[in-house]
Amino acid sequence: xxxxxxxxxxxxxxxxxxxxxxxxxxxxxxxxxxxxxxxxxxxxxxxxxxxxxxxxxxxxxxxxxxxxxxxxxxxxxxxxxxxxxxxxxxxxxxxxxxxxxxxxxxxxxxxxxxxxxxxxxxxxxxxxxxxxxxxxxxxxxxxxxxxxxxxxxxxxxxxxxxxxxxxxxxxxxxxxxxxxxxxxxxxxxxxxxxxxxxxxxxxxxxxxxxxx
Amino acid sequence: xxxxxxxxxxxxxxxxxxxxxxxxxxxxxxxxxxxxxxxxxxxxxxxxxxxxxxxxxxxxxxxxxxxxxxxxxxxxxxxxxxxxxxxxxxxxxxxxxxxxxxxxxxxxxxxxxxxxxxxxxxxxxxxxxxxxxxxxxxxxxxxxxxxxxxxxxxxxxxxxxxxxxxxxxxxxxxxxxxxxxxxxxxxxxxxxxxxxxxxxxxxxxxxxxxxxxxxxxxxxxxxxxxxxxxxxxxxxxxxxxxxxxxxxxxxxxxxxxxxxxxxxxxxxxxxxxxxxxxxxxxxxxxxxx
Numbered sequence: 001x002x003x004x005x006x007x008x009x010x011x012x013x014x015x016x017x018x019x020x021x022x023x024x025x026x027x028x029x030x031x032x033x034x035x036x037x038x039x040x041x042x043x044x045x046x047x048x049x050x051x052x053x054x055x056x057x058x059x060x061x062x063x064x065x066x067x068x069x070x071x072x073x074x075x076x077x078x079x080x081x082x083x084x085x086x087x088x089x090x091x092x093x094x095x096x097x098x099x100x101x102x103x104x105x106x107x108x109x110x111x112x113x114x115x116x117x118x119x120x121x122x123x124x125x126x127x128x129x130x131x132x133x134x135x136x137x138x139x140x141x142x143x144x145x146x147x148x149x150x151x152x153x154x155x156x157x158x159x160x161x162x163x164x165x166x167x168x169x170x171x172x173x174x175x176x177x178x179x180x181x182x183x184x185x186x187x188x189x190x191x192x193x194x195x196x197x198x199x200x201x202x203x204x205x206x207x208x209x210x211x212x
Numbered sequence: 213x214x215x216x217x218x219x220x221x222x223x224x225x226x227x228x229x230x231x232x233x234x235x236x237x238x239x240x241x242x243x244x245x246x247x248x249x250x251x252x253x254x255x256x257x258x259x260x261x262x263x264x265x266x267x268x269x270x271x272x273x274x275x276x277x278x279x280x281x282x283x284x285x286x287x288x289x290x291x292x293x294x295x296x297x298x299x300x301x302x303x304x305x306x307x308x309x310x311x312x313x314x315x316x317x318x319x320x321x322x323x324x325x326x327x328x329x330x331x332x333x334x335x336x337x338x339x340x341x342x343x344x345x346x347x348x349x350x351x352x353x354x355x356x357x358x359x360x361x362x363x364x365x366x367x368x369x370x371x372x373x374x375x376x377x378x379x380x381x382x383x384x385x386x387x388x389x390x391x392x393x394x395x396x397x398x399x400x401x402x403x404x405x406x407x408x409x410x411x412x413x414x415x416x417x418x419x420x421x422x423x424x425x426x427x428x429x430x431x432x433x434x435x436x437x438x439x440x441x442x443x444x445x446x447x448x449x450x451x452x453x454x455x456x457x458x459x460x461x462x463x464x465x466x467x468x469x470x471x472x473x474x475x476x477x478x479x480x481x482x483x484x485x486x487x488x489x490x491x492x493x494x495x496x497x498x499x500x501x
Contacts, residue, residue, distance in 0.1 A: 028299060035299075036292045043283055043291065044254040051253055051279045052245060066278045070287050074294060081299055150237070157234050157241075176235030177242075204227045211230065 013041055017093035028085035039077070045100045046076045049107040053115060076110045087166055096188050109169045112161035159210050164203070171199050253280040258438055356404065357396035357439065358485070359464055361492040364391040383497045386448035392433075393442045394462060394492060400439020407470045408433070408443070409461040409477055410453055413495070426474030429453075429460070447498065457497045464490040 012019040023041070026034035050072045080088050080103065091102045164172060167189075174185045186196055248265045251257035257265070259277070266273060283291070363382070384390055394406060408429040431450055433441040441464065443450055451458070461477050463470055469488040471477055480486045482493040 027295075030296060030300060032292065032296055035296050036288070039288050039292050039295070043288060047283060048250055048253040048280075051249075055276055055279050069279060070283055070291065073283065074291050077291065077295055078298055081295060085299075153233060153237050154241075156230075157237055160234065172235075173238075176231050177238040179235065204224075204231065207230055207234070208223075208227055 012037065015098060017099065020093075020099045021089075021091075024085055024088050024091075028081060028088075042077070042080075042100070042103050043073055045103050046073045046107045049104060049111050050076065053111045057115075072111065072114060075114055076107050079110050080106060090166065095190070105170060105173060106166055109161045109164060109166065112158045115158065115162075156207075156210060160207060163206060163210070168199060168203060168206075171196065172203055175200065175203075249276065249280050252277075253282060255282045260437065355401065356465065356485070356488075356490055357400055359394050359396055359490045359492055360483075361462065361494055362393045362395065363494055364389075364393075383499060384447040384451070385499050386446070386501055388447045389445070390447045390450050390496075391442070391444040392460075392462070392494065393440060394433070394464060396439040402439075403467065404435060404439045404441065404464060405467045405470055406433045406441045406462050406464045407472070409463065409474045410451070411459045411461065411474070411478060412454075413457045413459050426461075426478055427453075428472065428474060451496065451498065453498055455498050455500050457495065460494045460496060462492040462494075464492065 012023040020041075023034050023038055027038040047069060050069055054068065054072070087106060088103075091097070091099055093099070097105070160172070161169060171185065171189070174180045174188065175182070180188070182193065182196055185191070186193055189196070191199075246266075248257055248262055252259070252262045259281075262277070396404070408431055409426050410429055411426040412424050429451065431443055433443045435441050441462075451460075461480070461482070463477050463480075465488050471489070477489075477491065480489070480491045482491050484491060
């Protein structure tokens with residue numbers, strides 16, 4: 001492994017996809033300088049997702065979330081780098097997302113999962129959390145009525161994000177958030193129509209399983 | 213059977229409607245994020261700029277401020293070490309500080325009308341000065357933060373090995389754009405200035421034996437409120453020096469501490485503090501047109 005030069009590190013920071021991939025590989029291989037540069041490059045992206053998520057909980061509850069920010073950012077990083085960086089290395093600029101955009105998406109899912117974890121997470125005691133979710137809403141009404149509360153819908157969205165795989169989340173974002181045409185999604189993801197349909201079917205099944 | 217199909221269709225339609233609702237909510241959540249908080253978290257907006265841009269100045273604002281405040285150098289350094297340890301790379305040498313995109317973007321980067329157009333053919337390179345790991349934040353007793361240097365512009369070498377960091381520097385023609393940014397690790401808390409010196413060197417990088425008198429470069433670096441310093445423009449204007457290799461030394465400090473004698477800074481080690489001055493350096497090779 002030949003360490004990246006300072007010039008390459010600079011290019012990675014400027015958004016050059018090829019050098020960013022080299023940076024990821026070097027960081028995963030244990031190059032401390034590359035890891036530091038990766039932290040510099042991506043921690044603001046991850047922190048933004050973490051901060052917005054914590055603020056949604058902290059401000060109404062009058063909680064102090066400052067101490068948790070760095071821990072959560074690091075936890076997201078660890079998940080991104082797990083299994084020899086499989087998630088980070090699955091990023092492909094040819095699919096139309098910059099590295100920060102890709103990491104933002106993945107971080108959103110990781111953050112949702114962290115907040116719905118069961119490891120003594122103090123942010124996981126929202127009364128609308130998953131265990132309570134089934135009891136929301138009256139019985140014998142259709143899904144839309146059961147989810148007429150925005151809070152419930154927001155909870156479902158977070159649950160969905162926490163349960164989706166990386167690829168599933170990207171497809172959800174492309175199909176339902178960005179509202180791209182299936183044909184375009186096939187091109188962006190380099191997937192066949194049948195494969196996208198299969199993923200979409202899984203997504204629908206998951207949504208149904210998460211609603212009472 | 214028809215009844216079962218109808219129920220299935222109805223259920224499917226409900227799922228579609230629900231997914232659409234979820235997508236709409238996700239879009240709404242993103243659209244209602246205040247962009248200034250994102251910029252602050254990314255380090256592109258300084259705290260005072262955020263305060264000026266925000267209508268709120270209450271307790272919630274202060275709480276948000278703490279949540280979105282970019283992680284400082286120490287936190288990033290600890291995170292780097294933890295990640296290296298977790299990925300099996302902890303045996304590596306301590307990480308020098310590299311580019312810090314989280315630094316508040318100085319006002320001149322937000323409003324400056326004199327953005328430097330870089331020729332498409334010219335390479336855009338950044339050189340980031342290395343800094344001892346223990347100097348990540350404020351220099352004890354100085355009231356000055358530590359600094360790092362970023363250099364952009366220059367002409368990419370067409371062949372041959374890449375220059376060693378901080379030894380060969382980069383090559384500039386008189387018409388090359390040259391930009392140097394000196395970034396503080398933390399807010400400088402008060403006016404900071406820099407004086408630039410140039411010392412000729414042999415092509416090997418060694419100081420020249422004869423005629424190697426240093427000189428002050430007559431340039432004023434722009435200063436932001438947070439303490440960032442910047443010089444940018446055509447090389448011929450910023451570095452009115454003879455073709456050859458030069459070591460540029462940047463002495464950073466409060467105005468009354470800045471030296472005027474090049475000999476005072478010639479032998480000061482870079483990336484360190486010396487009696488109220490923070491020293492950075494960068495080597496350039498100047499060519500004719």
